[in-house]
Amino acid sequence: xxxxxxxxxxxxxxxxxxxxxxxxxxxxxxxxxxxxxxxxxxxxxxxxxxxxxxxxxxxxxxxxxxxxxxxxxxxxxxxxxxxxxxxxxxxxxxxxxxxxxxxxxxxxxxxxxxxxxxxxxxxxxxxxxxxxxxxxxxxxxxx
Numbered sequence: 001x002x003x004x005x006x007x008x009x010x011x012x013x014x015x016x017x018x019x020x021x022x023x024x025x026x027x028x029x030x031x032x033x034x035x036x037x038x039x040x041x042x043x044x045x046x047x048x049x050x051x052x053x054x055x056x057x058x059x060x061x062x063x064x065x066x067x068x069x070x071x072x073x074x075x076x077x078x079x080x081x082x083x084x085x086x087x088x089x090x091x092x093x094x095x096x097x098x099x100x101x102x103x104x105x106x107x108x109x110x111x112x113x114x115x116x117x118x119x120x121x122x123x124x125x126x127x128x129x130x131x132x133x134x135x136x137x138x139x140x141x142x143x
Contacts, residue, residue, distance in 0.1 A: 012074035025068045028093075032061045035100070038126035045110060049103045053126065056100040060093045 016022045036057040039050055067089060076082040104126050 013072060016071050022071065025064060028064050029061065032057055032064060035126050036061055038122050042122040042126065046107050049107045053100045053104050056096040060096060063089055
């Protein structure tokens, strides 16, 4: 309940971008898109590792975009089901990005010798982007 005795209203439309946790959607999309682009353009020395990292980046990018769209059109309300969905999705996204950053780091480590330096740097940048996305996924959301 809000201090005035009424129910707490969740932001809709452009007002979504006025609350700190919801602004993190933008950073989550940017860093998640960077992981996607960097992994897609890099040399693939370990196909299964790079495949998992690509799955994580695409899955989380699509999931974050869908949640942001639903929040923008005002579908969510103060019910516990939306809170649980938000918590569950961001918990899974944080775990996925953590695993992706570790796997990307191990792939970059194996690339240190015998590959072009540019490919090595692309994998390092993808690992850093995946690690940078994780805190955005862990922020508590309003509602």
